[in-house]
Each structure stands twice: as C-alpha cells, then as structure tokens.
Amino acid sequence: MSARQDLVVVGGGIHGCTVALMAARGGLSVALIERGALCREASGVNAGTLTMQMTRVALIPYALRAHAMWADARSWLGHDVGVVVCDGLSLAFTEREEELLSYRAGKRREAGAPIDLIGANAAREVEPGLGEGVRLAGHCKVDGYANAYLTGLAFHRALTDAGVTLMEHRAATGIDREEGGFAVQTAQGVVRGTRLVIAGGVWIEPMMAWLGVSLPIKVLINQLAVTERQRPVMRTVIGIASGLLSLKQYPHGTTVIGGGWQGVGDRERGGVALMPERLIGNVRLACHAIPALKEARLARAWAGLEAETADALPAVGPIPGIPDAYVCGSVHSGYTSGPYLARLLADLILEREPALPLFPIDRLLPPQAGRAAS
Amino acid sequence: MTAPLPFDIIVLGAGPAGATCAATAAEAGRRVAVVDEQPQAGGQVWRAPMGGFPGKGDADQASGDALRQRLVTSSATRLLGHRVWSVVRTETGYRVDTLGPDGPTALEAPSLVVATGAHERVVPFPGWTMPGVIGLAAATVLLKSHGVVPGRRLVVAGCGPLLAVVAAGLVKAGAEVAAVVDIAPRSAWLARLPAILGQPRLAARGLSWALAVAKAGVPMLSGHGVRRVEGGAAVARVVVGPVDAEGAPADGPERVFEADGLIVGHGLTTASEVTRLLRAEHRFDRLRGGWIPVIDGAFQTSLAGLYAIGDGAGIRGQAMASLSGEALGWHLAGRRAEAEAARGRMAAATPFSDAMAGLMAERPAQVRAIAPDTVVCRCEDVTRAEIDAAVAAGATQIDQLKHFTRCGMGPCQGRSCADTVQELMAARLGTTREAVGQWTGRPPLRPVPLGEVIGAFSYDDIPIPTPAPL
Ligand SMILES: Cc1cc2nc3c(=O)[nH]c(=O)nc-3n(C[C@H](O)[C@H](O)[C@H](O)COP(=O)(O)OP(=O)(O)OC[C@H]3O[C@@H](n4cnc5c(N)ncnc54)[C@H](O)[C@@H]3O)c2cc1C
Ligand SMILES: Cc1cc2nc3c(=O)[nH]c(=O)nc-3n(C[C@H](O)[C@H](O)[C@H](O)COP(=O)(O)OP(=O)(O)OC[C@H]3O[C@@H](n4cnc5c(N)ncnc54)[C@H](O)[C@@H]3O)c2cc1C
Numbered sequence: 001m002s003a004r005q006d007l008v009v010v011g012g013g014i015h016g017c018t019v020a021l022m023a024a025r026g027g028l029s030v031a032l033i034e035r036g037a038l039c040r041e042a043s044g045v046n047a048g049t050l051t052m053q054m055t056r057v058a059l060i061p062y063a064l065r066a067h068a069m070w071a072d073a074r075s076w077l078g079h080d081v082g083v084v085v086c087d088g089l090s091l092a093f094t095e096r097e098e099e100l101l102s103y104r105a106g107k108r109r110e111a112g113a114p115i116d117l118i119g120a121n122a123a124r125e126v127e128p129g130l131g132e133g134v135r136l137a138g139h140c141k142v143d144g145y146a147n148a149y150l151t152g153l154a155f156h157r158a159l160t161d162a163g164v165t166l167m168e169h170r171a172a173t174g175i176d177r178e179e180g181g182f183a184v185q186t187a188q189g190v191v192r193g194t195r196l197v198i199a200g201g202v203w204i205e206p207m208m209a210w211l212g213v214s215l216p217i218k219v220l221i222n223q224l225a226v227t228e229r230q231r232p233v234m235r236t237v238i239g240i241a242s243g244l245l246s247l248k249q250y251p252h253g254t255t256v257i258g259g260g261w262q263g264v265g266d267r268e269r270g271g272v273a274l275m276p277e278r279l280i281g282n283v284r285l286a287c288h289a290i291p292a293l294k295e296a297r298l299a300r301a302w303a304g305l306e307a308e309t310a311d312a313l314p315a316v317g318p319i320p321g322i323p324d325a326y327v328c329g330s331v332h333s334g335y336t337s338g339p340y341l342a343r344l345l346a347d348l349i350l351e352r353e354p355a356l357p358l359f360p361i362d363r364l365l366p367p368q369a370g371r372a373a374s
Numbered sequence: 375m376t377a378p379l380p381f382d383i384i385v386l387g388a389g390p391a392g393a394t395c396a397a398t399a400a401e402a403g404r405r406v407a408v409v410d411e412q413p414q415a416g417g418q419v420w421r422a423p424m425g426g427f428p429g430k431g432d433a434d435q436a437s438g439d440a441l442r443q444r445l446v447t448s449s450a451t452r453l454l455g456h457r458v459w460s461v462v463r464t465e466t467g468y469r470v471d472t473l474g475p476d477g478p479t480a481l482e483a484p485s486l487v488v489a490t491g492a493h494e495r496v497v498p499f500p501g502w503t504m505p506g507v508i509g510l511a512a513a514t515v516l517l518k519s520h521g522v523v524p525g526r527r528l529v530v531a532g533c534g535p536l537l538a539v540v541a542a543g544l545v546k547a548g549a550e551v552a553a554v555v556d557i558a559p560r561s562a563w564l565a566r567l568p569a570i571l572g573q574p575r576l577a578a579r580g581l582s583w584a585l586a587v588a589k590a591g592v593p594m595l596s597g598h599g600v601r602r603v604e605g606g607a608a609v610a611r612v613v614v615g616p617v618d619a620e621g622a623p624a625d626g627p628e629r630v631f632e633a634d635g636l637i638v639g640h641g642l643t644t645a646s647e648v649t650r651l652l653r654a655e656h657r658f659d660r661l662r663g664g665w666i667p668v669i670d671g672a673f674q675t676s677l678a679g680l681y682a683i684g685d686g687a688g689i690r691g692q693a694m695a696s697l698s699g700e701a702l703g704w705h706l707a708g709r710r711a712e713a714e715a716a717r718g719r720m721a722a723a724t725p726f727s728d729a730m731a732g733l734m735a736e737r738p739a740q741v742r743a744i745a746p747d748t749v750v751c752r753c754e755d756v757t758r759a760e761i762d763a764a765v766a767a768g769a770t771q772i773d774q775l776k777h778f779t780r781c782g783m784g785p786c787q788g789r790s791c792a793d794t795v796q797e798l799m800a801a802r803l804g805t806t807r808e809a810v811g812q813w814t815g816r817p818p819l820r821p822v823p824l825g826e827v828i829g830a831f832s833y834d835d836i837p838i839p840t841p842a843p844l
Contacts, residue, residue: 150777153778157767228785228821269653286824300818
C-alpha cells in the first residue's frame with residue numbers, strides 16, 4: 001500500500017477504532033493498523049463497567065457524555081455491544097470506607113456526577129441482593145455496563161461500513177517522518193499517512209519512542225473473573241468505596257468480578273498469570289457484597305493490560321513538536337470514557353472545535369530533553 | 375491465608391503416571407505431595423470402585439489396588455478429593471492451590487509434575503446432545519467405579535481399543551449390545567497387528583474382549599460411523615452408515631438400530647490445561663491427541679522444574695503412563711541408572727502405544743463433515759454454521775472466535791470441544807492448526823464454587839490494595 005492516507009491510526013482498541021471511525025465519517029481517508037485483531041487487548045477483555053463511581057474526578061464531564069454515547073451505541077456504532085443502563089452502588093463496609101466514600105462521592109458530585117449518599121435500607125431497595133454490613137452507599141443512576149468482548153466485532157463492521165482500510169494482524173515496527181507526513185513500517189510493507197494517531201494502549205510508550213518522544217506509561221495488570229450462569233442475584237452495578245470491586249450480572253446469568261486487583265505480566269508477555277491470593281481477595285469482596293454469588297462456580301479468570309500516565313490522567317492530544325501527529329490513550333476507566341475522548345480528538349483532527357478540552361501531553365514530557373526536534 | 379505447604383515435588387494427577395512417579399520418588403527419599411480430585415488414586419484406567427460397589431474384580435482393579443497400596447505405604451502426602459484450580463510460577467518453583475474436603479489448601483515446590491491424563495473427544499453428529507448418549511471413556515467409569523449399565527439396549531460406537539473394552543463390559547454386566555460400530559476399517563487393525571502382537575499380554579486381553587462380544591452374537595460393523603440419533607426426549611434409534619478411510623461419510627446403505635442408549639467416543643485429547651496455563655511451549659501432534667507440551671528426554675517442559683508425563687504429555691496409554699511415571703520418579707530422585715532402565719522399557723512399548731494412538735487420533739475428514747445445524751459447543755449451544763459465520767465475519771484465531779460466538783466460554787471452557795472447533799476453523803480458513811492456535815489457558819483449571827474458594831474470612835482480613843487516585 002503506497003497511496004497516502006489522510007490519516008493512519010496505529011492501534012485498534014477502543015481509542016484507535018473510535019478515532020478512525022469518526023475521522024472516516026468526517027471525510028478523511030483512514031487506515032487502521034492493528035497488530036492482532038480489533039479490540040482483543042484491554043478493549044476486548046475489560047470488565048465493561050460504564051460507571052461514574054470509579055471514574056477520576058477530572059474525567060467526570062467526559063464520562064457523562066461518554067455514557068450517553070454508549071447508551072445510544074446503535075446510533076453511532078450501529079452494532080450491539082450489549083449495553084445495559086442501570087443503577088450503580090458504591091458501598092462502604094467500614095468506618096474508613098465510609099469516610100472515603102463521603103469524600104470521593106462529594107468530589108465526583110461537584111464534578112457533575114449525580115451521586116446520592118444513601119443508608120443501608122435505601123441501598124437494599126435499590127439492590128435487594130446486598131449482604132449485611134453496608135454502612136453507607138453512593139447511589140448513581142448513570143451507570144451500567146457493556147459486553148466488552150463484543151466490541152471488536154461491532155467495530156469491525158462499523159469501520160468496514162465507514163470505508164476505513166482495516167489492516168489487522170499487521171504490527172507496526174517503526175514510524176518515520178517524511179515529506180508530507182508519516183511512513184509506518186510493517187513487515188507487510190509501509191503505510192503512509194498525512195496525519196498520524198498513536199493509540200497503542202500500553203504500547204504507546206514504545207511507539208512514541210519511534211518518534212523520539214519519551215512518554216513513560218505504567219502498565220497495570222488487571223485481574224478479572226467470571227462465574228458460570230446462575231439465577232438472577234443482582235440487578236445493579238456494585239462497587240466499593242476504595243474502587244477495588246466491580247460487579248454486575250449479565251442478562252445471560254454470568255457475573256463478572258473485577259476491581260483492578262493486580263496479576264503478573266508485562267508489556268512484552270501480556271497478562272500471563274493470576275495470583276490466587278488476590279483472586280481470592282477479590283472474590284471475597286464480591287461474595288461479601290452479594291452473598292448469593294457463593295452459590296455460583298468460578299468459570300474463568302484472566303488478566304489484561306491497562307495504561308497509566310505519571311499523573312494518571314489521559315494522554316489525548318497533539319504530540320508536541322511533531323505537526324499532524326497525535327496520541328490517544330491512557331484514559332482511566334477508558335472503556336467508559338474512551339469513545340468520547342477519541343471523538344474529541346477526531347474533531348480536532350477534522351479542524352472542528354472540540355466541545356471539551358483535550359489532555360495534551362506536554363505536562364508529561366521532560367522539560368526539553370524528551371521532545372523531538374521539530 | 376496460611377503459607378503454602380512446602381515439598382520437593384508436587385505431582386498433579388494420581389493415575390498410573392502420577393501415582394507411580396510420586397511413589398517412586400517418595401520411596402527414594404524425596405518429599406512428595408500427590409494431588410487428585412478423585413477420592414482414590416488410580417486415574418482413569420485404574421479407577422477404584424465407589425459407593426459400596428465391590429468392583430469388577432478384573433486385572434485393572436488388581437493393578438489399581440496394588441498401586442494404591444504402594445502409594446499408601448510410601449511417604450508421599452496424598453491429597454485426594456482435592457481439585458486443583460490454580461497453578462502459578464513463583465520465584466522458587468510452583469504454587470498449587472486446591473479445594474479439598476476441608477476447604478482450600480496451597481502447596482509449593484521447586485518441581486511440578488503434570489500427570490493430568492486426557493479428555494474424551496466426541497465428534498458431534500445430529501442428536502449427540504440427546505439424553506442417553508454418553509461417552510465411551512465415560513462409560514468405562516460407570517462400569518468400573520459404579521457397576522452401572524447406562525441403558526438396556528445399547529449401541530457402542532466410535533474408535534479405538536475402548537470399543538471392545540466397553541462392549542465386553544456391557545455384555546458381562548448383562549446388557550444387550552445392539553451393535554459395535556467402529557470407524558476404522560478392518561484393514562486399519564490388520565495393519566497394526568505386528569505392533570499389537572509385540573505386547574502379547576495386552577493383545578491377549580484385547581482378543582478376549584473381542585471374543586466375548588462375538589460370542590454374545592453382537593453385530594460388529596467396521597468402517598462405519600453414527601449418522602444421527604433419533605428420538606425426542608431420549609434416544610430411540612441410532613442410524614449408522616459407512617465411512618471412508620478418512621472417517622467421512624461414504625455412499626452405502628444406512629442401518630438403523632433400535633436402542634435406548636448410545637455409547638460413543640472418538641479418542642482422547644491431552645489434558646494440557648496446566649502446561650498451557652503456565653505458558654510452556656506446546657506443539658500440535660494429531661497422533662498424540664492434539665496440542666501437547668514439548669518435553670525433553672527427562673520429561674521436562676520448556677519451563678525449568680515443570681515436567682509432563684502420561685497421557686498429559688501426549689496420548690500413549692496406561693503402559694507408557696506407568697513407565698514414564700517410574701522413569702521420572704527415579705530421575706527426580708537422582709537415580710540415573712534406574713531412570714535409564716525405565717526409559718528403555720518405554721522404547722519397547724512404543725510400537726503398541728503408537729498403534730492404539732493412531733486408531734484414536736482425530737480424523738479431520740470426519741470433523742469437516744459435521745452438518746451446519748449440529749451443535750459443536752454444547753455449553754453455549756454454538757452450531758457449526760455459527761462457527762463458519764464467525765470465520766466469514768473475519769475471525770481468524772481461536773480466541774477471536776470465542777468473542778464472536780461465546781464458543782468455549784461455558785463451564786467446560788473448551789475442554790471438550792476445543793479440538794473439534796480448532797479443526798473446523800482451520801478447515802474453513804484453509805490454514806493449519808498452528809495458525810488457528812489454542813484457547814489461552816486460564817484458571818480455574820476446574821469450575822470451583824465461589825463459596826468454597828473464599829474459605830472462612832472476616833472482612834478486615836481481605837488484603838484490599840490501596841485505592842486508585844481520585
Ligand atoms: C482487565 C481490565 C478491566 C478493565 N475494566 C474497565 C471497566 O470496567 N470500565 C472501564 O471503563 N475501563 C476498564 N478498563 C480500562 C479500559 O479497558 C482501557 O482503558 C481501554 O480499553 C484502553 O483502550 P486503548 O484503545 O487505549 O488500548 P487497547 O485496547 O489496549 O488497544 C491498543 C491496541 O494497540 C495494539 N498494538 C500494540 N502494539 C501494536 C503495534 N506494534 N502495531 C499495531 N498495533 C499495536 C494492541 O494490539 C491493541 O489492540 C479495564 C482494563 C483492563 C485491562
Ligand atoms: C474417562 C476416561 C476413561 C478411560 N478408560 C480407560 C480404560 O478403561 N482402559 C484404558 O486402557 N484406558 C482408558 N483410558 C485412557 C487412560 O486415561 C490412559 O490409558 C491412562 O489412564 C493414562 O494414565 P495417566 O496417569 O496419564 O492419566 P489418568 O489416568 O487420566 O490420570 C490423571 C488424573 O489426574 C487427575 N486430574 C486431572 N486434572 C486435575 C485437577 N485439575 N485437579 C485434580 N486432579 C486432576 C484426574 O482426576 C486423574 O485421576 C481412559 C481415559 C479417559 C479420559
């Protein structure tokens with residue numbers, strides 16, 4: 001492929017796919033390069049929670065708009081990812097958690113999340129499946145979940161319909177700047193574009209290095225578990241004040257248990273092992289919150305890689321010193337907020353004014369040293 | 375949570391391979407733990423009778439009793455009735471987490487021996503999920519451990535030596551066998567005769583089973599396979615027809631047998647969940663039951679201290695399983711000469727083992743002939759047509775197929791359908807099994823009740839990590 005595209009996106013997770021989709025719909029010719037299949041890393045293996053109560057305060061305005069996008073996925077994505085909008089509860093079982101919850105819910109509320117603090121009885125009315133010992137709960141009506149493993153198929157169809165040149169099973173191995181744009185190297189040949197978006201999840205760090213930019217990205221190895229099908233035991237999304245539990249039962253009866261407990265792995269090997277003590281800890285929290293889960297059997301557990309910048313805020317915006325190059329990723333609770341942030345970036349690329357500010361990475365780069373000479 | 379119990383060697387699986395290995399190493403002075411989910415050692419072929427059933431009193435029971443006795447006498451710690459759900463690598467070796475009669479237990483050791491045996495393969499056909507259809511290997515368990523005959527008039531179908539074992543067992547137990555239906559043509563057995571006769575004792579046993587079946591006047595159809603099972607709530611009729619040398623349906627008259635049960639199995643696949651979970655290197659070997667761990671001359675996988683023996687290292691049957699257990703047991707005890715001697719006996723037993731494995735190996739043409747509306751993944755009700763449709767929609771790897779269809783996401787986590795599904799995908803894509811790949815190995819190794827995994831705890835003891843920034 002030697003014809004130059006208007007835009008080349010490297011990385012086919014939720015961020016790369018959404019930028020590619022919106023840019024193509026905005027009239028650009030777009031190629032999307034993905035090492036494996038679409039949304040098979042973080043964006044296909046995540047817990048799918050679409051919640052405000054685990055979202056960072058600075059991201060609440062984005063997450064609220066992103067939640068509305070997910071709730072209306074049919075209109076822009078056009079294909080089903082099993083989105084369910086329901087109530088969410090964040091629970092406090094100890095005095096310390098009570099303090100944490102009051103403080104955190106208050107801050108999120110100030111940022112616009114419609115969270116109310118309610119007592120144990122009121123919480124049980126929202127979620128009859130709750131166990132004993134709840135002291136306080138944050139209740140938010142803007143919550144819900146998607147079925148993350150359906151994301152890849154949905155985007156595959158949407159991107160194909162939008163005319164994006166999909167290059168799956170094709171790893172980028174380097175990026176060169178050249179007259180009029182960029183040349184992305186792959187074993188199957190060079191892909192050229194006038195503009196470039198780096199959307200490689202935790203692999204953003206090595207990709208940025210190809211451009212001479214040093215952007216450190218921490219790799220989180222998040223463990224998740226799923227039960228076998230079971231009778232309905234809950235109807236809301238459940239978390240705890242510390243954020244280390246996320247729980248919901250899918251319509252087909254399985255329950256996904258998460259919360260960011262860490263497994264073993266790295267950028268090179270992926271999430272290779274799950275630590276049994278941590279899996280047990282996570283499952284204990286789940287059973288403490290919803291005791292009927294004890295009746296279910298654990299079917300599978302896995303681990304995926306989540307990216308985090310030094311200040312745990314997104315890297316979404318232009319790459320300093322390199323005109324027409326952008327980065328998009330490292331969004332906390334990025335499955336929830338990703339589509340909205342990626343759409344804002346697509347707006348910028350399409351020379352439309354983004355409705356909310358982006359998260360440029362200048363703040364994360366060393367004063368001068370890490371920047372490429374322009 | 376209490377610290378894991380320390381050992382020199384943990385053996386996972388107490389079948390002929392694992393129990394022999396554990397006893398051998400323990401007798402030679404090593405601190406060994408052997409873990410099995412069954413209440414007694416013996417594995418599949420030497421399963422102990424259960425629930426008051428006295429047993430068949432046959433040679434397998436005698437061999438099993440001898441092995442069980444040897445294990446009891448040895449210093450090996452036996453964790454029976456313990457289901458292993460997690461295995462991880464640690465800085466010093468391996469950690470194994472089990473759920474036993476008294477709750478969760480954790481063990482650790484620098485050496486881990488995987489002797490987890492095999493899973494049964496049933497290549498789907500219309501009606502295979504109907505009540506009354508049971509596995510051929512599964513039937514041996516019913517006969518051996520419980521003395522149960524799963525029906526009054528039964529068809530026994532599939533391939534390999536278990537056909538004769540089960541048919542003879544049924545006849546002896548007083549059941550009526552409507553027919554024995556073998557995919558392999560008679561010529562396939564004849565071609566293996568020299569190898570079979572190389573093990574006179576095993577050959578004689580096989581012959582006695584065949585004679586018992588023939589004496590009962592049971593029709594034996596070679597080169598035939600099950601076309602479909604008819605009935606409604608349960609099996610009423612089994613329709614069989616000729617197959618070609620590759621196992622695909624061939625022209626020729628169908629035959630219908632009235633029966634209330636069908637016992638059917640198409641060989642075994644290696645239970646490689648543990649080695650896959652640990653990311654050891656594997657290779658595809660159709661003869662040995664599919665994806666098997668790569669091992670060296672001392673049964674070590676690509677990971678230091680991780681060993682695989684018996685059917686868990688590739689389907690080779692009981693004789694090879696016992697010998698590999700003995701060889702590794704000596705090896706781990708540092709007794710080279712004895713280990714060498716056992717390996718020498720393995721070489722002698724190989725032709726017979728290969729002959730049997732060949733009869734039981736997957737027949738790609740049989741898999742490719744599965745009809746579109748036949749369910750392939752029975753946990754999630756995914757049909758052949760849905761698998762083909764996922765490939766048409768762009769799925770090229772087995773993990774992706776799962777996301778497109780939920781195939782392999784149910785309680786069995788692909789343990790029963792993986793081999794068939796991967797073959798179907800490879801066929802559809804016109805590519806190799808290697809290119810399609812295997813499902814990623816993940817815990818738990820067996821489905822485990824949440825209520826048991828968590829054990830007894832108080833909320834304050836849960837080691838909740840520090841929260842993410844606000
Ligand atoms: C286990 C887990 C649970 C989570 N739960 C939630 C949740 O419940 N709710 C929520 O909102 N968020 C959740 N998250 C976070 C969320 O999943 C991520 O923030 C989001 O999916 C990140 O999307 P991404 O596109 O940036 O990265 P990814 O999805 O990782 O995409 C990056 C892509 O780049 C590709 N790539 C890498 N190298 C190359 C190369 N050389 N060439 C071409 N392509 C390459 C990768 O293959 C990958 O597909 C969770 C994350 C994990 C890991
Ligand atoms: C259902 C079945 C029936 C069979 N019947 C016969 C027969 O009648 N005659 C014959 O010649 N061959 C039979 N075979 C073939 C037989 O398996 C081999 O010939 C021989 O038993 C292999 O010995 P092994 O020690 O390698 O494995 P096995 O005998 O299979 O032993 C493996 C052991 O590992 C244990 N195990 C596996 N995973 C776990 C886990 N996660 N946690 C705890 N324990 C675990 C199992 O409970 C089992 O006891 C049968 C195979 C199967 C699958």
